[in-house]
Amino acid sequence: MDDAGLSVPVAARGLTKTFGSFRAVDDVDFQVQPGEAFGFLGPNGAGKSSTMRMIGCVSPRTAGDLTVFGLDPTRDGSTIRARLGVVPQEDALDVELNVRENLYVYGRFFDLKRSEIRRRTEELLEFTQLTERADDRVEPLSGGMKRRLTIARALINQPDLVLLDEPTTGLDPQARHLVWDRLYRLKQQGATLILTTHYMDEAEQLCDRLVVMDNGRIVDDGSPRALIDRHCTKEVVELRLAATTDLERSAGHLRRDGLEVEVLPDRILIYADDGEAALSFADGVGLRPESALIRRSTLEDVFLALTGRTLVEAG
Amino acid sequence: MTTPIGHRRYPSVGSVQPPAGTWTTPRFVRVVEYHLVGYRRMWRGSIVRIVISPILYLLSMGIGVGSLVDQRGAVDLAGGSYLAFVAPGLMAAAAMQSASAASLYPVLASVKWLRTAYGQVGTPLRPVDLVVGLQAWFAILALAAAIFFTLVLAVFGVVASPLVVLAPLATVLGGLSFSAPLAAWAMSQQDDHKFSVVFRLIVLPMFLLSGVFFPVEQLPAPLEAVAVVAPLWHTIELTRGLTLGTAGMSDFFHVAVLVAYVIAGCLYGKRTYTRRLYP
Ligand SMILES: Nc1ncnc2c1ncn2[C@@H]1O[C@H](COP(=O)(O)OP(=O)(O)OP(=O)(O)O)[C@@H](O)[C@H]1O
Ligand SMILES: [Mg+2]
Numbered sequence: 001m002d003d004a005g006l007s008v009p010v011a012a013r014g015l016t017k018t019f020g021s022f023r024a025v026d027d028v029d030f031q032v033q034p035g036e037a038f039g040f041l042g043p044n045g046a047g048k049s050s051t052m053r054m055i056g057c058v059s060p061r062t063a064g065d066l067t068v069f070g071l072d073p074t075r076d077g078s079t080i081r082a083r084l085g086v087v088p089q090e091d092a093l094d095v096e097l098n099v100r101e102n103l104y105v106y107g108r109f110f111d112l113k114r115s116e117i118r119r120r121t122e123e124l125l126e127f128t129q130l131t132e133r134a135d136d137r138v139e140p141l142s143g144g145m146k147r148r149l150t151i152a153r154a155l156i157n158q159p160d161l162v163l164l165d166e167p168t169t170g171l172d173p174q175a176r177h178l179v180w181d182r183l184y185r186l187k188q189q190g191a192t193l194i195l196t197t198h199y200m201d202e203a204e205q206l207c208d209r210l211v212v213m214d215n216g217r218i219v220d221d222g223s224p225r226a227l228i229d230r231h232c233t234k235e236v237v238e239l240r241l242a243a244t245t246d247l248e249r250s251a252g253h254l255r256r257d258g259l260e261v262e263v264l265p266d267r268i269l270i271y272a273d274d275g276e277a278a279l280s281f282a283d284g285v286g287l288r289p290e291s292a293l294i295r296r297s298t299l300e301d302v303f304l305a306l307t308g309r310t311l312v313e314a315g
Numbered sequence: 316m317t318t319p320i321g322h323r324r325y326p327s328v329g330s331v332q333p334p335a336g337t338w339t340t341p342r343f344v345r346v347v348e349y350h351l352v353g354y355r356r357m358w359r360g361s362i363v364r365i366v367i368s369p370i371l372y373l374l375s376m377g378i379g380v381g382s383l384v385d386q387r388g389a390v391d392l393a394g395g396s397y398l399a400f401v402a403p404g405l406m407a408a409a410a411m412q413s414a415s416a417a418s419l420y421p422v423l424a425s426v427k428w429l430r431t432a433y434g435q436v437g438t439p440l441r442p443v444d445l446v447v448g449l450q451a452w453f454a455i456l457a458l459a460a461a462i463f464f465t466l467v468l469a470v471f472g473v474v475a476s477p478l479v480v481l482a483p484l485a486t487v488l489g490g491l492s493f494s495a496p497l498a499a500w501a502m503s504q505q506d507d508h509k510f511s512v513v514f515r516l517i518v519l520p521m522f523l524l525s526g527v528f529f530p531v532e533q534l535p536a537p538l539e540a541v542a543v544v545a546p547l548w549h550t551i552e553l554t555r556g557l558t559l560g561t562a563g564m565s566d567f568f569h570v571a572v573l574v575a576y577v578i579a580g581c582l583y584g585k586r587t588y589t590r591r592l593y594p
Contacts, residue, residue: 111338111340
């Protein structure tokens with residue numbers, strides 16, 4: 001229909017955001033392709049939300065190029081926002097209104113017809129499993145329900161691109177899985193999604209491609225698999241040793257024998273393509289861990305390899 | 316699943332909504348609608364205030380104080396009786412107070428405590444739509460209150476001119492001359508520490524000194540100079556002239572001053588809203 005719909009959903013070059021002299025987003029480049037789920041993975045303060053707000057045309061960039069649907073957010077903010085669905089980090093629902101009214105007023109902000117909003121409301125309530133709560137006030141709803149309502153609200157205008165800033169932070173595991181399931185369905189239906197998260201499992205489950213952010217910069221990008229292959233071995237052995245053990249010394253023994261080792265405050269990680277072999281090796285040098293776990297490498301390990309910190313520490 | 320839910324396939328095919336930029340209704344009207352939906356839950360309290368306050372004001376100030384003043388016959392007031400003099404001023408003052416109350420705490424709340432304003436920014440609405448939309452909503456509320464106040468004036472027998480039908484509009488303009496700058500300023504505040512200062516140092520002195528209760532000519536010259544700059548004085552001059560039939564060409568000047576306050580307030584609001592909501 002419209003030409004803009006055929007261009008790249010989001011393209012950024014040298015994108016920078018400063019607050020005073022502080023560089024919240026520092027010279028980042030990325031491109032989001034139609035139909036993909038694109039993620040920003042990073043610890044607190046990495047600049048994820050600042051980037052999302054620039055894409056969402058609610059925060060002017062300080063420097064660099066940014067286009068959304070081929071348009072310039074500075075000039076065409078309102079036009080771009082009409083085609084976006086935004087789930088901000090904080091819900092910003094109207095808690096005095098009921099569930100249905102929240103969708104109604106939001107739909108009207110997009111100039112949708114009343115009848116059209118009513119039709120979509122029923123669909124979206126069904127989709128986010130809120131039908132039973134449709135006429136309840138928002139205030140007493142659980143965090144997971146409010147999050148789902150925010151997602152439903154973001155979809156009322158049938159957006160071409162959905163921005164989700166930490167869609168599941170603060171939710172219990174069950175609520176998270178429900179949100180994941182809905183986002184996964186959206187993705188299957190061809191929606192373009194951009195999401196931020198500091199959960200590596202979320203990034204692995206949902207993202208086709210992601211960038212790892214730290215201190216306002218992009219430290220690497222690729223598919224979850226590619227990032228893991230690039231920075232990590234196939235498997236990781238986690239050793240928990242008695243509290244009295246000198247972890248650095250133990251790690252030294254292992255390193256001397258050519259193993260790739262990372263020391264965390266409470267455990268030692270050994271990177272190896274064959275975890276079993278590495279574990280028996282550790283056994284061989286006399287390490288007696290209280291517990292040992294062999295697992296596949298994750299994005300958490302990628303982040304550690306790229307920044308020298310865990311996502312949790314970094315936040 | 317057969318029908319895509321909540322979004323259309325990318326790139327968009329068969330878009331059901333007109334492309335943005337072809338709005339047939341001004342966008343700020345949607346903000347008015349939003350406030351109307353919320354108002355459905357609290358209109359009772361608001362109606363009580365609209366009905367009770369003019370009656371109380373006129374009974375106490377007009378009839379209570381008025382009977383004392385008129386007995387003494389101290390000054391020659393417009394309208395003849397003190398009730399007739401004070402009533403249009405009270406109508407203007409009531410609008411100022413409602414407008415001030417509505418544009419301080421609720422505006423800060425929308426961005427700080429309730430965060431509802433952030434639910435409006437990720438939409439095609441622009442900062443100017445949020446600013447104008449809120450003021451338009453205030454105008455509707457103020458108009459309802461002013462129409463009722465004018466009816467009460469009629470019942471109390473102080474209406475002396477058919478021009479009184481314009482008095483509610485003048486009152487609304489007067490209310491906006493407060494709410495537009497105050498809402499803009501409230502949007503720039505991090506907390507409510509200075510709000511009570513606004514009431515004590517701006518709203519209350521204006522209420523007492525801008526010609527509601529006595530003509531500003533009675534004031535010492537420096538104070539009179541301050542009073543005639545204040546928007547409330549211009550509003551009172553307008554409503555009084557329209558109610559008592561003494562309106563003249565100078566009223567266009569009062570309208571111009573009030574309009575200037577409203578426009579300046581909205582422009583200031585565009586700045587503070589943009590800074591706060593689109594950082
Ligand atoms: N409006 C603002 N004014 C000043 N500094 C800001 C503002 N918004 C963000 N920052 C700063 O920019 C940095 C990046 O913030 P941002 O919210 O983008 O991080 P984030 O990756 O989303 O973190 P989190 O995971 O905690 O949400 C932080 O240090 C933050 O304090
Ligand atoms: Mg954030």
